[in-house]
Amino acid sequence: MSKQRYFLLILILGTLAALGPFSIDMYLPGFPAIAKDLRTSVAEVSLSLSSFFVGVSAGQLLYGPLLDRFGRKKPLYVGLLLYVLASVGCFLAYSIDALIALRFVQALGSCAATVASVAMVRDLFPVKDSAKVFALLSLVISVSPMLAPTVGSYMVGAYGWQSVFLVLFGMGALMLLAAVLWLPESYPPDPSYSLHPRPILTNFWTVSKNPQFFTYALTGAMTFGGLLAYVSGSPLVFMDIFGTSEQQYGWIFALLSVGFIGSSQVNSWVLRYYRSEQIVLVAMVCQSVIGGVFLLGTMLGWFGLGATIGMLFLFLCCLGFANPNAAALSIAPFAKNAGSAAALMGATQMAVGALASFGVSVFNTHTAVPMVAIMAVSALLALLIQAVGRRVIGQPVAVADDAAVLAH
Template sequence: MNHADDSRAADKVPWGLVILLGALTAFAPMSIDMYLPSLPAIGADLRADAGLTQATVAAFLAGMAIGQFFYGPASDRLGRRGPILLGVTIYVLASIACSLVTSIEGLIAARFVQALGGCAGAVVARAVVRDRFNHTETARMLSLLTLVMGLAPVLAPLLGGAVLALGGWRANFIVLTLFGLAVGAAAFFRLPETRSEATAAHARTENPLQAYLALLGQRRLIGYALAGALNGATLFTYISASPELLIGTYGISPQAFGWVFGLNAAGLIGAGQVNRLVLRHRTPDQVLSAASLVAVGIAVLLLVAALTGLGGRWSVLPLLFLLLASYGFMQGNTMAGALNIDPLRAGSISALMGAASFATGAIASSATGAFHDGTPRPMAAAMFVALAGSALALRFLALPGRRQAAG
């Protein structure tokens, strides 16, 4: 592989497309991170305990996981634009419903539907990237999307806190409605159709179930999916545990919470851009091999710090920063590896990868919540198990037989 040629091609960045696709992938972080500061207010207003308010996060994750199974095959068969516009429409209507609910059960249901719509953007955006770029270029483009998408977890908690102070928790969902309308309009007017006729012709020869069964029979694809999903589970675990850990356990103010949350997101964004530069000289599989081992090492240190209490927050928070940064090296490269296995099923692969990520995230978040004891121990244990599983999946499923080719 000629990395110099890859670098020259990737330097010609279509920034308009990058920003649009980044915004489409930002529905999930915007919808989760923006309303995190409002969870106590939601519980108080709707007379719900912490478990039920936390269920609004789990419902959103479940909707993101389930909805992707529809949009992936649909984008292969019908094209990229239609599923995105349908998903954005559902998202906007559900966001309005979220702002009007009068019970926590209603909010849980509306959040589930909101996710069913919002997941379309991420699924199809990744397929669009694979439509236009090769393996290494796809990994670099996905790192660029991390740069744009990553602004959401930096800005969303700060924006959410400000909107909460000005207009209450319902105003957050009004802002999300406006976000959906703006991104939907941009997609309608600016997103080109990128699906190839070969992809369309292939999709017409099989139904979605046949497509997924064919993909599930590919060992390397499963390896990439598990490696990316289990690494991503650490991010979802952090997102769900961070309000209680930072505010409740470590006594950080709700205002400062947004800054700490944003700093960790900035680390993730920075790692993604370092990954993009490293890919000038290394293949995505080579980066994955090293990054997975480093992530496990950091997870071991975090688990020791959490179990012993040594250093308190001054040990846990820096290690969390480093551990979450591994996401920037793992996600784009595992996604690029998976999409490269069967480009004619790019939409279905994107859906499978995304669904696996949100499903493992929901499981890890739920497990962390179930064992919550007011310390970082449950979170650290869940992260260690997830990252160890990610490294094992990569080594024994995705990368065997690739190492010599990667060199």
């Protein structure tokens, strides 16, 4: 494979993998404008984010079997076409209920891009190169929480919130064109692959019974729930309560993303000296303490804008250590069912995240307390799951030195 071909494939696969994160982060600065235009509240607008998470959770379980049965490209085409049409619908949405429903459909479409990009890395690149390719894809994805809300904030200010969905439509259309023209079919259709629910569910059930899987998958899901509570609640907290502009919010979100992304990079260095299970436990203890102090201080009115940003930065730093290691430990026991384990882990994360996001919307007190409370409780639950699960696991299956997990 030539260098130009190698670079083009990574660029296309990386952009496909980043489509979902861009769809989440880019419209966050538009929450107040959407609420005003659709005559609703910012809290209710955040339900459109919850519905997106539900769609991603369902889509992760849906596309895995379809990609094995029909090959990689046909399900990808269908998903991207669905994404493009749903983006147009979001652009034209006339009510909050319509936006919530269309975001669910958009998520189902974006999921095809995410799942297919991961599967095609395994198909197109040698095993010895997969860790390097996944690292490059993760780098592309990591740019989205820094770039997407900042770009989105300026677009909302200049052209209105609908312009964000016009950009997402353009991204989806370009990805569909790139997939048709330059992405090879990397896996032949397998007519013998059964799409009957029973064997698929049996496979998921076998995976879920593994003590190491359910301990670290649930730990990761709880920490991810804390992350999505922050993502859902941050527009209300920063723009509605602290009164920042869309542009200021975009830069704050980008700054806080540095904590999560930076600590996940430092994690690679820490892994030279400590095991993954040790890092997860320490991260959960630190996050629980930070979450408790954050909740107490928020309830008592200790924290202004600067202190709130500082506490969120520390909380997200803990996530950067916990999530990659929890994900790697979840999948480590599996060789044959690694794909099912990854899909089930991702679906569990998004399901818990959707519940956390929904909680932020429902318990709307026009304070930061609901967001911070859900973050603190999620950290404490993750620590409790660790405490119980480590006794059940006994000796955990170690993570391979070259293991690579693509974070969503």
